Amino acid sequence: EVQLVESGGGLVKPGGSLRLSCAASGFSFSNFTMNWVRQAPGKGLEWVSAISSKSYYMYYADSVKGRFTISRDNAKSSLFLQMNSLRAEDTAVYYCARGESWGQGTLVTVSS
Amino acid sequence: DIQMTQSPSSLSASVGDRVTITCRASQAINNYLAWYQQKPGKVPKLLISAASTVHSGVPSRFSGSGSETEFTLTINSLQTEDVATYYCQKYNTAPLTFGGGTKVEIK
Numbered sequence: 281e282v283q284l285v286e287s288g289g290g291l292v293k294p295g296g297s298l299r300l301s302c303a304a305s306g307f308s309f310s311n312f313t314m315n316w317v318r319q320a321p322g323k324g325l326e327w328v329s330a331i332s333s334k335s336y337y338m339y340y341a342d343s344v345k346g347r348f349t350i351s352r353d354n355a356k357s358s359l360f361l362q363m364n365s366l367r368a369e370d371t372a373v374y375y376c377a378r379g380e381s382w383g384q385g386t387l388v389t390v391s392s
Numbered sequence: 393d394i395q396m397t398q399s400p401s402s403l404s405a406s407v408g409d410r411v412t413i414t415c416r417a418s419q420a421i422n423n424y425l426a427w428y429q430q431k432p433g434k435v436p437k438l439l440i441s442a443a444s445t446v447h448s449g450v451p452s453r454f455s456g457s458g459s460e461t462e463f464t465l466t467i468n469s470l471q472t473e474d475v476a477t478y479y480c481q482k483y484n485t486a487p488l489t490f491g492g493g494t495k496v497e498i499k
Binding site: 383 | 477
């Protein structure tokens, strides 16, 4: 069974940093492009970032470009999102996703 | 960047009704279009990929059609358990933009 488990969310002040992790199991993690998707409270889904299977390519939404960095460790079947210079508008549930498989999400709250 | 526009943003229909949701891309995306269902408080669930391929386990009342710039999600015979927000997403190239969502309610 495919499982994606996010961690690392929490409360952070504006301008602060946070690193999200996603532990994957139940599939050949190293063969798949992985994504981060977020959802602000009461709002729609927003794609944030993607990384190709061997980390050759990384892509970002304009709203996070230059502040967020996606990475992965295929040996540990893990996906990461380093979030710097956080803003109030980054407050959201962050999901790790691979097409039909999504984690339960981790809440990031940016507030003073 | 390609924009994805869904319509309507919300709808109310009766049990048994046929419901159609439209997603328009600002540029052609071939058939690289997915539909997700998100029930209140739940994680999004993939319904359809490649514009018309229904994901395993999805009830047969759900179908998708379209290509290039115009796509539709159809729910034949709406059920109470279909109350949810539905999103389209393009995935031909980054950014993998979602539509704004369509909230479906029961009348």
